[in-house]
Amino acid sequence: MKVRQIVETAYRATTEEQDDTVIWISHAMRGASAELGVLLTGNAVNYVAGEQDGSGLMLGAWRQTQPPAPAQDLAALMRKDVPVYCVREDLAERGLMECKLLEGIVLMSRNQLPRLFGEYDQVWRW
Amino acid sequence: MATKHTLTFVLMDAPFESARTTTAFRLLHAALDRGYDVNVFAYEGAVALSFAKQAQHPNAVHGRDVAQEDHPLSKNWIAALMAHARTRGADLKWVNCGLCVDERGVGEAIEGAQRGSPADCWKMAQQSSTTLVIPTK
Numbered sequence: 001m002k003v004r005q006i007v008e009t010a011y012r013a014t015t016e017e018q019d020d021t022v023i024w025i026s027h028a029m030r031g032a033s034a035e036l037g038v039l040l041t042g043n044a045v046n047y048v049a050g051e052q053d054g055s056g057l058m059l060g061a062w063r064q065t066q067p068p069a070p071a072q073d074l075a076a077l078m079r080k081d082v083p084v085y086c087v088r089e090d091l092a093e094r095g096l097m098e099c100k101l102l103e104g105i106v107l108m109s110r111n112q113l114p115r116l117f118g119e120y121d122q123v124w125r126w
Numbered sequence: 127m128a129t130k131h132t133l134t135f136v137l138m139d140a141p142f143e144s145a146r147t148t149t150a151f152r153l154l155h156a157a158l159d160r161g162y163d164v165n166v167f168a169y170e171g172a173v174a175l176s177f178a179k180q181a182q183h184p185n186a187v188h189g190r191d192v193a194q195e196d197h198p199l200s201k202n203w204i205a206a207l208m209a210h211a212r213t214r215g216a217d218l219k220w221v222n223c224g225l226c227v228d229e230r231g232v233g234e235a236i237e238g239a240q241r242g243s244p245a246d247c248w249k250m251a252q253q254s255s256t257t258l259v260i261p262t263k
Contacts, residue, residue: 022261
Protein backbone atom coordinates (compact mmCIF):
# COMPACT_ATOMS: atom_id res chain seq x y z
CA MET A 1 0.00 0.00 0.00
CA LYS A 2 1.26 3.46 -0.92
CA VAL A 3 0.12 6.57 0.95
CA ARG A 4 0.46 10.20 -0.04
CA GLN A 5 0.84 12.47 2.98
CA ILE A 6 -0.38 16.02 2.39
CA VAL A 7 1.07 18.62 4.73
CA GLU A 8 -0.77 21.92 4.54
CA THR A 9 -0.39 23.51 7.96
CA ALA A 10 3.15 24.65 8.71
CA TYR A 11 4.91 25.19 12.03
CA ARG A 12 2.16 23.46 13.99
CA ALA A 13 3.79 23.19 17.45
CA THR A 14 7.19 22.75 15.81
CA THR A 15 8.94 24.68 18.56
CA GLU A 16 7.48 22.46 21.27
CA GLU A 17 7.99 19.28 19.29
CA GLN A 18 11.27 20.33 17.70
CA ASP A 19 10.02 18.96 14.41
CA ASP A 20 6.93 18.90 12.25
CA THR A 21 4.74 16.12 13.60
CA VAL A 22 3.63 14.88 10.20
CA ILE A 23 7.17 14.78 8.85
CA TRP A 24 8.13 13.00 12.05
CA ILE A 25 5.46 10.33 11.77
CA SER A 26 6.42 9.85 8.14
CA HIS A 27 9.97 9.08 9.25
CA ALA A 28 8.68 6.69 11.89
CA MET A 29 6.33 4.87 9.53
CA ARG A 30 9.02 4.68 6.88
CA GLY A 31 11.06 2.89 9.52
CA ALA A 32 8.22 0.37 9.60
CA SER A 33 8.58 -0.12 5.81
CA ALA A 34 5.74 2.20 4.85
CA GLU A 35 5.69 3.34 1.23
CA LEU A 36 5.04 7.05 1.41
CA GLY A 37 5.19 10.27 -0.51
CA VAL A 38 4.89 13.77 0.90
CA LEU A 39 3.17 16.74 -0.70
CA LEU A 40 3.71 20.21 0.73
CA THR A 41 0.99 22.71 0.02
CA GLY A 42 -0.32 25.94 1.51
CA ASN A 43 1.87 27.41 4.22
CA ALA A 44 3.84 24.18 4.50
CA VAL A 45 5.71 25.03 1.31
CA ASN A 46 7.82 27.26 3.54
CA TYR A 47 9.54 24.09 4.74
CA VAL A 48 11.55 23.90 1.52
CA ALA A 49 13.22 27.28 2.10
CA GLY A 50 16.63 25.80 2.69
CA GLU A 51 18.19 28.59 4.72
CA GLN A 52 15.59 28.93 7.46
CA ASP A 53 16.91 28.88 11.01
CA GLY A 54 14.69 28.14 14.01
CA SER A 55 17.41 28.36 16.61
CA GLY A 56 17.91 30.88 19.39
CA LEU A 57 14.77 30.60 21.49
CA MET A 58 15.40 31.58 25.12
CA LEU A 59 12.76 31.77 27.85
CA GLY A 60 14.31 33.00 31.08
CA ALA A 61 17.22 30.70 31.76
CA TRP A 62 15.86 28.02 29.47
CA ARG A 63 17.45 27.80 26.06
CA GLN A 64 16.36 25.54 23.25
CA THR A 65 19.24 23.29 22.27
CA GLN A 66 17.52 21.28 19.52
CA PRO A 67 15.45 23.72 17.50
CA PRO A 68 13.20 22.46 14.74
CA ALA A 69 14.80 22.02 11.33
CA PRO A 70 12.04 21.00 8.94
CA ALA A 71 14.12 21.40 5.79
CA GLN A 72 16.79 19.07 7.13
CA ASP A 73 14.12 16.61 8.27
CA LEU A 74 12.64 16.61 4.78
CA ALA A 75 16.07 16.08 3.26
CA ALA A 76 16.57 13.09 5.56
CA LEU A 77 13.19 11.74 4.51
CA MET A 78 14.17 11.96 0.84
CA ARG A 79 17.35 10.04 1.64
CA LYS A 80 15.02 7.27 2.84
CA ASP A 81 13.45 7.16 -0.64
CA VAL A 82 10.35 9.12 0.28
CA PRO A 83 9.69 11.59 -2.55
CA VAL A 84 8.74 15.12 -1.49
CA TYR A 85 6.64 17.31 -3.76
CA CYS A 86 5.78 20.97 -3.42
CA VAL A 87 3.05 23.00 -5.08
CA ARG A 88 4.70 25.58 -7.32
CA GLU A 89 1.85 28.11 -7.17
CA ASP A 90 1.94 28.13 -3.37
CA LEU A 91 5.66 28.87 -3.44
CA ALA A 92 5.17 31.66 -5.97
CA GLU A 93 2.33 33.26 -4.02
CA ARG A 94 4.64 33.55 -1.03
CA GLY A 95 7.58 34.90 -3.00
CA LEU A 96 9.63 31.81 -2.21
CA MET A 97 10.58 30.89 -5.76
CA GLU A 98 13.61 33.17 -5.43
CA CYS A 99 14.84 31.40 -2.28
CA LYS A 100 17.42 28.70 -2.20
CA LEU A 101 15.11 25.69 -2.20
CA LEU A 102 15.84 22.36 -0.66
CA GLU A 103 17.65 20.10 -3.10
CA GLY A 104 15.66 17.16 -4.40
CA ILE A 105 12.22 18.70 -3.98
CA VAL A 106 9.92 18.13 -6.94
CA LEU A 107 7.86 21.19 -7.88
CA MET A 108 4.51 20.60 -9.47
CA SER A 109 1.48 22.60 -10.46
CA ARG A 110 -1.91 22.19 -8.88
CA ASN A 111 -3.34 20.80 -12.11
CA GLN A 112 -0.86 17.92 -11.91
CA LEU A 113 -2.06 16.83 -8.47
CA PRO A 114 -4.90 14.51 -9.55
CA ARG A 115 -2.47 12.43 -11.58
CA LEU A 116 -0.05 12.37 -8.64
CA PHE A 117 -2.80 11.23 -6.27
CA GLY A 118 -3.69 8.48 -8.72
CA GLU A 119 -0.28 6.94 -8.14
CA TYR A 120 -1.14 6.24 -4.49
CA ASP A 121 -3.61 3.86 -2.87
CA GLN A 122 -4.58 6.38 -0.21
CA VAL A 123 -4.20 10.11 0.37
CA TRP A 124 -3.91 11.29 3.95
CA ARG A 125 -4.50 15.00 4.36
CA TRP A 126 -3.09 16.19 7.66
CA MET B 127 -21.49 -13.66 3.14
CA ALA B 128 -20.73 -9.98 3.48
CA THR B 129 -17.09 -9.00 4.04
CA LYS B 130 -16.37 -7.45 7.41
CA HIS B 131 -14.76 -4.06 6.94
CA THR B 132 -12.32 -2.31 9.22
CA LEU B 133 -11.89 1.45 9.29
CA THR B 134 -8.93 3.29 10.77
CA PHE B 135 -9.18 6.83 12.12
CA VAL B 136 -6.19 8.98 13.00
CA LEU B 137 -7.08 11.71 15.50
CA MET B 138 -4.87 14.65 16.51
CA ASP B 139 -6.95 17.15 18.47
CA ALA B 140 -6.65 17.38 22.23
CA PRO B 141 -9.88 17.07 24.18
CA PHE B 142 -11.89 20.19 24.91
CA GLU B 143 -10.32 22.18 22.07
CA SER B 144 -12.24 21.58 18.90
CA ALA B 145 -15.61 20.60 17.51
CA ARG B 146 -13.71 18.10 15.36
CA THR B 147 -13.42 15.82 18.40
CA THR B 148 -17.17 15.50 18.75
CA THR B 149 -17.51 14.95 15.03
CA ALA B 150 -14.82 12.29 15.11
CA PHE B 151 -16.56 10.46 17.94
CA ARG B 152 -19.86 10.61 16.08
CA LEU B 153 -18.17 9.05 13.06
CA LEU B 154 -16.75 6.30 15.28
CA HIS B 155 -20.20 5.67 16.71
CA ALA B 156 -21.77 5.53 13.26
CA ALA B 157 -19.17 3.08 12.03
CA LEU B 158 -19.56 0.82 15.05
CA ASP B 159 -23.32 1.09 14.78
CA ARG B 160 -23.05 -0.44 11.33
CA GLY B 161 -20.91 -3.26 12.65
CA TYR B 162 -17.59 -2.07 11.27
CA ASP B 163 -14.46 -2.86 13.21
CA VAL B 164 -12.77 0.42 14.03
CA ASN B 165 -9.16 1.28 14.81
CA VAL B 166 -8.18 4.62 16.29
CA PHE B 167 -4.62 5.89 16.38
CA ALA B 168 -4.47 8.85 18.75
CA TYR B 169 -1.62 11.13 17.82
CA GLU B 170 -0.27 14.22 19.56
CA GLY B 171 -2.92 15.95 21.70
CA ALA B 172 -5.46 13.23 21.01
CA VAL B 173 -3.64 10.88 23.38
CA ALA B 174 -5.25 12.84 26.21
CA LEU B 175 -8.68 11.73 25.04
CA SER B 176 -8.26 8.49 26.99
CA PHE B 177 -6.50 9.97 30.04
CA ALA B 178 -7.96 8.25 33.09
CA LYS B 179 -7.61 11.25 35.42
CA GLN B 180 -10.00 13.48 33.52
CA ALA B 181 -12.50 14.79 36.04
CA GLN B 182 -15.84 16.50 35.91
CA HIS B 183 -16.25 19.90 37.52
CA PRO B 184 -19.09 22.13 38.65
CA ASN B 185 -20.06 25.07 36.53
CA ALA B 186 -20.79 28.24 38.43
CA VAL B 187 -21.83 30.07 35.30
CA HIS B 188 -24.53 27.48 34.81
CA GLY B 189 -25.31 27.42 38.53
CA ARG B 190 -24.81 23.65 38.62
CA ASP B 191 -22.85 21.37 40.90
CA VAL B 192 -20.72 18.52 39.59
CA ALA B 193 -23.53 16.05 39.34
CA GLN B 194 -25.91 18.51 37.75
CA GLU B 195 -23.40 19.73 35.23
CA ASP B 196 -22.49 16.15 34.25
CA HIS B 197 -19.63 17.42 32.18
CA PRO B 198 -18.70 15.26 29.19
CA LEU B 199 -15.35 13.51 29.40
CA SER B 200 -13.76 12.00 26.34
CA LYS B 201 -12.45 9.04 28.38
CA ASN B 202 -16.08 8.17 29.10
CA TRP B 203 -16.96 8.55 25.44
CA ILE B 204 -14.26 6.04 24.55
CA ALA B 205 -15.45 3.60 27.21
CA ALA B 206 -19.00 4.02 25.98
CA LEU B 207 -18.00 3.34 22.40
CA MET B 208 -16.03 0.27 23.44
CA ALA B 209 -19.14 -1.02 25.19
CA HIS B 210 -21.26 -0.11 22.18
CA ALA B 211 -18.90 -2.01 19.91
CA ARG B 212 -19.42 -5.16 21.94
CA THR B 213 -23.19 -4.88 21.57
CA ARG B 214 -22.80 -4.55 17.81
CA GLY B 215 -20.41 -7.45 17.38
CA ALA B 216 -17.73 -5.00 16.39
CA ASP B 217 -14.29 -4.23 17.75
CA LEU B 218 -12.92 -0.83 18.73
CA LYS B 219 -9.16 -0.81 19.04
CA TRP B 220 -7.72 2.36 20.56
CA VAL B 221 -3.96 2.93 20.32
CA ASN B 222 -2.16 5.96 21.73
CA CYS B 223 1.15 7.19 20.34
CA GLY B 224 3.49 6.33 23.21
CA LEU B 225 5.93 9.19 22.78
CA CYS B 226 3.04 11.67 22.57
CA VAL B 227 1.74 10.21 25.83
CA ASP B 228 5.12 10.60 27.51
CA GLU B 229 5.64 14.21 26.51
CA ARG B 230 2.24 15.11 27.91
CA GLY B 231 2.43 12.95 31.04
CA VAL B 232 -0.90 11.27 30.32
CA GLY B 233 0.26 7.69 30.70
CA GLU B 234 -2.66 6.62 32.85
CA ALA B 235 -5.16 5.62 30.20
CA ILE B 236 -8.52 3.96 30.71
CA GLU B 237 -8.79 0.21 30.37
CA GLY B 238 -8.72 -0.87 26.75
CA ALA B 239 -6.61 2.01 25.47
CA GLN B 240 -3.25 0.67 24.39
CA ARG B 241 0.17 2.23 24.02
CA GLY B 242 1.70 1.98 20.56
CA SER B 243 3.78 3.66 17.90
CA PRO B 244 3.48 4.96 14.34
CA ALA B 245 4.35 1.44 13.22
CA ASP B 246 1.06 0.31 14.75
CA CYS B 247 -0.70 3.11 12.90
CA TRP B 248 0.75 1.90 9.64
CA LYS B 249 -0.12 -1.73 10.38
CA MET B 250 -3.71 -0.82 11.24
CA ALA B 251 -4.03 1.25 8.06
CA GLN B 252 -2.71 -1.62 5.97
CA GLN B 253 -5.28 -3.95 7.49
CA SER B 254 -8.20 -1.56 6.96
CA SER B 255 -10.48 -0.80 4.07
CA THR B 256 -9.55 2.85 4.39
CA THR B 257 -8.12 5.42 6.76
CA LEU B 258 -9.41 8.85 7.67
CA VAL B 259 -7.05 11.41 9.18
CA ILE B 260 -8.74 14.14 11.23
CA PRO B 261 -5.89 16.57 11.91
CA THR B 262 -5.41 19.58 14.10
CA LYS B 263 -5.70 22.90 12.29
